[in-house]
Amino acid sequence: MEQKHLKRLRADYAPLLQDKRLHVLDIPDEYRFMDPELVDMLEESVNSYLAG
Template structure:
């Protein structure tokens, strides 16, 4: 499953999600940002590549719908409701991802039971 994680600047949240989930063999993950100043900007190619899109906030979904509505119309898109309050690999952010994303993606994460 190709999963694209999106936040604003592709600086803290979406790269953390990419790092956390890149080790799972059933997933191929990438990250991007909606801002013009993003380290890696959302593109048509990334959105076509993705099977599933996970955005951090409703505003990210709104921007995607406005700019790329036709591309994402039939994609699975999840709003994670994670505010921009965390730095890269913040342990609390990692925990939030592990507690929410696997269920949204229909994954069974063995490591979760051991935490």
């Protein structure tokens, strides 16, 4: 997710996200579905959030 996606989510779903934390991983939206490089980047980025 990029900053532009975060802004859109907050604009469209503000009441539902009021007490929720969202994390921007700063991965560009330029990969195809299940691209191995994208999957690797997601796994690396998300691990720190899931471990803590």
